[in-house]
Amino acid sequence: MHKTTAISAVMITYNSERVLKEVLAALSWCDEIVVVDSGSTDRTIAIAESFGCRVMHRDFDGFGTQKGFAVRQAHNDWVFVVDCDEVVTPELRDEILARVGNEPGIAGYRVPISLVFLNQLMRYGGEYKMRHLRLFNRRQGTYNVSRVHEDVLLNGQVATLKHHCLHYSYASIHDYFEKFNRYTTAGAQDLAARGKQVSVAKIAFRMPFSFVREYIVKRNVLNGYPGFVWSLFSAMYPVVKYAKLREMNRPAPVLSKLPRVSEVETCS
The missing domain is CATH 3.90.550.10 (Spore Coat Polysaccharide Biosynthesis Protein SpsA; Chain A)
Structure with missing residues (x-):
């Protein structure tokens, strides 16, 4: 050519x-x-x-x-x-x-x-x-x-x-989650830099709707097992990103106000 x-x-x-x-x-x-x-x-x-x-x-x-x-x-x-x-x-x-x-x-x-x-x-x-x-x-x-x-x-x-x-983005599921962690953190940082806020309700209810959209509406169900795994992981992505954003927006805890070890319930 x-x-x-x-x-x-x-x-x-x-x-x-x-x-x-x-x-x-x-x-x-x-x-x-x-x-x-x-x-x-x-x-x-x-x-x-x-x-x-x-x-x-x-x-x-x-x-x-x-x-x-x-x-x-x-x-x-x-x-x-x-x-x-x-x-x-x-x-x-x-x-x-x-x-x-x-x-x-x-x-x-x-x-x-x-x-x-x-x-x-x-x-x-x-x-x-x-x-x-x-x-x-x-x-x-x-x-x-x-x-x-x-x-x-x-x-x-x-x-x-x-x-x-x-x-060929991911060598394995382990590799996927290494990138997943970096990307969700970077995404949350971008949102925080723009002054974005997120509610608990949005974090809690986002995943099931995202999964249905990826798996059913976008027809990943036709991709077999990889389609199911991809849809599940894709639905997790915004939830984790928003949870990290909420964590970034909350003030750092004051150690003196944290519960003492003796006050925390533990499993026997």
């Missing part, structure tokens, strides 16, 4: 060796790959360097600011932001090469991304071909400064690609 427009692939990493070889191999058609690492202690940097990536370090202070920094390091105007666990399919590669630079007026493209969870492609529900603005002309926009669930702010027309990336 003939390419007419130079494209820089951009990613941020931290201990990302699990599928990094596959991710980088699928980006070999890009004019450069920029990797911004935040202190990996595994083989992430060695793998990136073996693929000829431009690797640099920056302490992590949030996904929006980290990706914004990475975008600014690119040599080309068109940047393709790929997470370190997303593999570009050959069909998506060919579509990008055919369209970028050949559609006047387009400043960016939404890229469909499909989750692979518990070794299964989630063909039903909201995680199949979820569209994210990942390919854009950096002269016309960049990322906001959100700690998590960051977005690209783009001044220009946006189109949507047809083919997708495969997102």
Whole structure:
């Protein structure tokens, strides 16, 4: 496929060796790959360097600011932001090469991304071909400064690609909850910074409604066992985030006013 427009692939990493070889191999058609690492202690940097990536370090202070920094390091105007666990399919590669630079007026493209969870492609529900603005002309926009669930702010027309990336986000359920804890904390911090409050009732009743929406309404039931687990965990996410927000908004306890050990009921 003939390419007419130079494209820089951009990613941020931290201990990302699990599928990094596959991710980088699928980006070999890009004019450069920029990797911004935040202190990996595994083989992430060695793998990136073996693929000829431009690797640099920056302490992590949030996904929006980290990706914004990475975008600014690119040599080309068109940047393709790929997470370190997303593999570009050959069909998506060919579509990008055919369209970028050949559609006047387009400043960016939404890229469909499909989750692979518990070794299964989630063909039903909201995680199949979820569209994210990942390919854009950096002269016309960049990322906001959100700690998590960051977005690209783009001044220009946006189109949507047809083919997708495969997102190998979680190595295991243990890995899921490590990320879950970090993301819910970051989400709660974003809400707290905006002065948001949450009631006990919202925390208590959010989970059953969220589960029904994910499992039944979004049809994750058709994904079998992985769909059930995904729906359950997804329903837990806002509950934990809001509980952390409530904890952040409450004043720190005064130790002198806490009950003494002798006053706390214990199980015999």
